Amino acid sequence: MRILIVEDEKSLADVLKKGLEEEEYAVDVAYNGEDGLFMAENEPYDLIILDIMLPIVDGMTILKKIRKAGIKTPVLMLTAKDTVTDKISGLDSGADDYLTKPFSFEELLARIRALLRRDSWVKTSTIEIGDLVIDMTTREVKRGGKVILLSPKEYALLEYMAINKNKVLSRTSLTEHLYDYDFDLDSNVIDVFINRLRNKIDRGFDKKLIHTVRGAGYILKE
Numbered sequence: 001m002r003i004l005i006v007e008d009e010k011s012l013a014d015v016l017k018k019g020l021e022e023e024e025y026a027v028d029v030a031y032n033g034e035d036g037l038f039m040a041e042n043e044p045y046d047l048i049i050l051d052i053m054l055p056i057v058d059g060m061t062i063l064k065k066i067r068k069a070g071i072k073t074p075v076l077m078l079t080a081k082d083t084v085t086d087k088i089s090g091l092d093s094g095a096d097d098y099l100t101k102p103f104s105f106e107e108l109l110a111r112i113r114a115l116l117r118r119d120s121w122v123k124t125s126t127i128e129i130g131d132l133v134i135d136m137t138t139r140e141v142k143r144g145g146k147v148i149l150l151s152p153k154e155y156a157l158l159e160y161m162a163i164n165k166n167k168v169l170s171r172t173s174l175t176e177h178l179y180d181y182d183f184d185l186d187s188n189v190i191d192v193f194i195n196r197l198r199n200k201i202d203r204g205f206d207k208k209l210i211h212t213v214r215g216a217g218y219i220l221k222e
Helices: 010-022 033-042 059-068 084-092 105-118 152-163 171-178 189-202
Strands: 002-006 026-030 047-051 075-079 097-100 126-129 132-135 140-143 146-148 210-213 217-220
Touching (some): 010 026, 026 033, 047 105, 059 084, 084 097, 126 152, 152 189, 171 189, 189 210
Parallel strands (some): 002 026
């Protein structure tokens, strides 16, 4: 999943970026509201973590602008303010959740997982597709009851495809959601990871779950 952090406190933004990347999220960071608004309007994100007090353009203005533009990406607001009025204002402007500083990183992760589930068909921490079971909390993957060991990127790709099961996902779409702004979209890395997943997920099973849609991309379906 690809996340945008818009936070002017550089030390906090960098700590969040590092922590989220260790959790295998692709993360972009904007240190002011102007850059954050541009990135939110022009890049495909699964979640935006948005501070309210920002230079140039404040977080509330960014939120109103992207919602007015029809961008439905879940937004988690960060703020040092914890008054009920501030929270109501943010939620009424289109925020999906609110987190008051200081906060624990584990709480942030839990809220991120909840928001990503809310925006998809997945309503629990476990995804089941046929005999494939993916636990998004522990990142344990099983097929036919057998544990399958995946690298962090292999897991990230499988989870994204599972959340979007039965949808054809282009190579560009997969790359954009697995890597940050600076990654070369022309790379064939997705094809490499798809082949690895097929070897681990489908090999030895009569029913294949990962399919190629010629000229379009890949799909995970029963």
